[in-house]
Structure formats: C-alpha cells, structure tokens
Amino acid sequence: MSTERTLVLIKPDGVRRGLVGEVVRRVEAKGYTLAALRLVRATPDLLAAHYAEHTAKPFYPALVGYMLSGPVVALIAEGERVVEGFRSLAGATDPTTAAPGTIRGDLARDWGSNPIQNIVHGSDSPASAEREIAIWFPEA
Numbered sequence: 001m002s003t004e005r006t007l008v009l010i011k012p013d014g015v016r017r018g019l020v021g022e023v024v025r026r027v028e029a030k031g032y033t034l035a036a037l038r039l040v041r042a043t044p045d046l047l048a049a050h051y052a053e054h055t056a057k058p059f060y061p062a063l064v065g066y067m068l069s070g071p072v073v074a075l076i077a078e079g080e081r082v083v084e085g086f087r088s089l090a091g092a093t094d095p096t097t098a099a100p101g102t103i104r105g106d107l108a109r110d111w112g113s114n115p116i117q118n119i120v121h122g123s124d125s126p127a128s129a130e131r132e133i134a135i136w137f138p139e140a
C-alpha cells in the first residue's frame with residue numbers, strides 16, 4: 001500500500017440529518033482522496049466485528065441499536081497520515097466538548113440519549129484502518 005487509508009463512517013444520525021455532503025466536503029476540502037464510498041445497512045455481525053474492542057462494554061447494546069437505526073455511509077479516504085488527519089477533523093468522542101471547527105464540535109450535540117451520537121467514525125490507527133476496511137469493503 002503506497003498511500004495510507006482510513007475508514008470513515010457517517011453514522012445513522014449523520015445520514016438522517018442530511019450531513020453526508022457536509023462530511024464528505026470536509027474530507028475533500030482537507031485534500032484527501034475518496035477511494036470508495038457506499039450506503040450500507042449495518043448488521044449485528046458486521047458491527048460486532050467493527051466494534052470488537054467494545055463488545056463487552058456496558059454501552060455496547062445501545063451503540064448497536066444506534067448503528068442499526070438507519071443506513072450508514074462508509075467511505076475510504078486516502079492520503080499521507082490520513083488516519084491521524086481524519087481523527088483531527090472529527091474531533092473528540094463527546095460532541096459537547098469536541099472543539100468547534102471539528103465535525104463533531106460543529107455538527108453534533110448531546111441529545112440526552114444513550115449512546116453518544118457523534119455523526120462520524122474514523123479509524124484510530126493504520127492497523128485498525130486496514131482491519132475495518134476489510135470489514136466494510138471486503139472487495140477493496
């Protein structure tokens with residue numbers, strides 16, 4: 001692999017609120033290349049693989065319910081240090097305290113519901129990215 005890749009998910013709240021274009025715009029405006037993009041309905045098995053590190057956490061059932069609540073947009077973004085770069089664009093996990101200027105800081109908030117709804121997922125390391133890309137884009 002010459003260029004680094006990351007997996008971005010626009011979660012069901014992002015799709016429902018019409019924010020697909022805005023998220024993709026930010027990825028493109030930053031200068032990263034889109035290598036693949038698709039609208040997907042997650043399944044419990046797919047989410048168990050994707051969130052393997054979280055399946056034992058108390059918030060996991062609520063997280064799965066949220067991720068199954070509507071379609072998700074999955075995309076692969078490419079570019080030097082894109083994993084770190086997209087995490088920086090996405091902002092902190094908690095949308096209330098995510099910095100203004102970030103996707104979560106600008107577009108997400110606490111709705112008083114479990115789990116945290118924060119619009120996007122971004123892989124947290126190049127190794128996670130390749131693992132997650134194989135789950136969401138088995139042909140890539």
Ligand code: DAT
Nearest residue numbers: 059063092093114115116117118121122124
């Ligand atoms: P991130 O998405 O910033 O990598 P993570 O991997 O720790 O965060 O958690 C995955 C998702 O699970 C996160 O985007 C929102 C949800 N989540 C994390 N911690 C939570 C908690 N304590 N309560 C409810 N939902 C949580």
Ligand code: MG
Nearest residue numbers: 121122123124
């Ligand atoms: Mg994570």
